[in-house]
Amino acid sequence: SQQGEEDPQALSIQEGENATMNCSYKTSINNLQWYRQNSGRGLVHLILIRSNEREKHSGRLRVTLDTSKKSSSLLITASRAADTASYFCATDAIGNSNDYKLSFGAGTTVTVRA
Amino acid sequence: DAGVIQSPRHEVTEMGQEVTLRCKPISGHNSLFWYRQTMMRGLELLIYFNNNVPIDDSGMPEDRFSAKMPNASFSTLKIQPSEPRDSAVYFCASSVVSQPQHFGDGTRLSIL
Numbered sequence: 001s002q003q004g005e006e007d008p009q010a011l012s013i014q015e016g017e018n019a020t021m022n023c024s025y026k027t028s029i030n031n032l033q034w035y036r037q038n039s040g041r042g043l044v045h046l047i048l049i050r051s052n053e054r055e056k057h058s059g060r061l062r063v064t065l066d067t068s069k070k071s072s073s074l075l076i077t078a079s080r081a082a083d084t085a086s087y088f089c090a091t092d093a094i095g096n097s098n099d100y101k102l103s104f105g106a107g108t109t110v111t112v113r114a
Numbered sequence: 115d116a117g118v119i120q121s122p123r124h125e126v127t128e129m130g131q132e133v134t135l136r137c138k139p140i141s142g143h144n145s146l147f148w149y150r151q152t153m154m155r156g157l158e159l160l161i162y163f164n165n166n167v168p169i170d171d172s173g174m175p176e177d178r179f180s181a182k183m184p185n186a187s188f189s190t191l192k193i194q195p196s197e198p199r200d201s202a203v204y205f206c207a208s209s210v211v212s213q214p215q216h217f218g219d220g221t222r223l224s225i226l
Contacts, residue, residue: 033214040219041219041220042118042205042207042217042218042219042220043157043205043207043215043217044217045214045215045216048214088157092212100145100162100164100209100211100212101147101159101162101169101170102159102215103159104156104157105156106156107156107157
């Protein structure tokens with residue numbers, strides 16, 4: 001089942017603009033991860049934020065996490081054509097310490113126009 | 115590091131045939147995951163292994179699907195008999211337990 005739900009489903013922006021996408025989830029988590037998928041390729045891990053963290057940066061990426069609202073956002077600053085991809089959030093649920101599976105959302109498709 | 119290697123990249127076969135998808139995880143990773151991705155259902159976890167042992171196969175759609183991991187460097191996902199609704203992209207991913215997952219580039223399966 002998909003715990004994470006991304007919003008919007010699709011986003012089209014001009015090169016140089018910022019792109020923001022959101023993820024909401026249902027159950028308590030250990031951490032939340034964001035992945036990118038280029039067309040015809042597998043998912044690539046971008047960033048992981050733990051449940052006790054509120055914000056994390058990696059290059060042009062900024063992730064926030066609000067556990068009280070069960071939501072996260074991914075901001076891509078100064079977008080480039082190469083950022084065109086689908087972006088997925090993934091969560092692991094608090095529970096069995098031997099259960100490390102992730103639940104992925106449906107993804108946000110980002111198109112960066114040159 | 116070669117990353118996760120999946121084969122074949124594309125498979126086209128007729129319904130009723132047996133299909134075997136293969137995965138070589140990253141050396142040293144002790145968790146392996148099989149996913150299926152479709153437009154309608156998104157990315158679904160089918161089964162995952164820790165230290166070659168199946169931990170959760172609740173996502174396997176039906177008995178026609180089976181997965182094995184005979185050793186730390188190889189896993190297979192088998193569909194027998196295949197049906198048109200099995201058409202999808204199948205991904206294998208590996209990780210060190212609880213760490214981010216590394217995905218292969220998938221097998222695009224078309225069942226005619």
